[in-house]
Amino acid sequence: SQTIHQWPATLVQPVGSPLSLECTVEGTSNPNLYWYRQAAGRGLQLLFYSVGIGQISSEVPQNLSASRPQDRQFILSSKKLLLSDSGFYLCALLKAGGPLDTQYFGPGTRLTVL
């Protein structure tokens, strides 16, 4: 079965600093990958999704970007963090077709911007 790894698990960064969050996937190939943000007490906001290497769709224009350099790697980045970037970031995968046609989530990264 597929496994999603995210690191770091927790991160505290100053305003204006860069960001790099990594998501890697095991046990599947050619997945669709997603980045979500969950702000305190709120639902999941879709940030980016990717259907393949180098293919990124952005859902929310902001100071974040995403890249997919390898089939099973999805990276969320920022050049300069804002206070509003604080939240819980979740990576997810979708393996379309058959019994796995459901989205699965990683353990998440808690980001605090001070």
Add this chain to the structure above:
Amino acid sequence: AQTVTQSQPEMSVQEAETVTLSCTYDTSESDYYLFWYKQPPSRQMILVIRQEAYKQQNATENRFSVNFQKAAKSFSLKISDSQLGDAAMYFCAYRTSGTYKYIFGTGTRLKVLA
């Protein structure tokens, strides 16, 4: 655009009792999927149950079942014989068939009272 609405920010249920969480959605599509996810205090998102829109039969998974009313665009989750471990945030989600974008509701926090 599709939307998902969870109108109950918080619900409580006595242990061993039954509780129903509400979800309504808006879409002009005829083929889609609906999901309920559970997010316990660990923040790990766990798929509880899914429903294909073309299926008239309501999905069930052990103590969890749904009441899918396609005409009314309603998708409620019923938890029977509630257990302390059911305490979590529950999210309703939608995805149009053939697309990769998920839309989540804002969640319902379920408290289970001993």
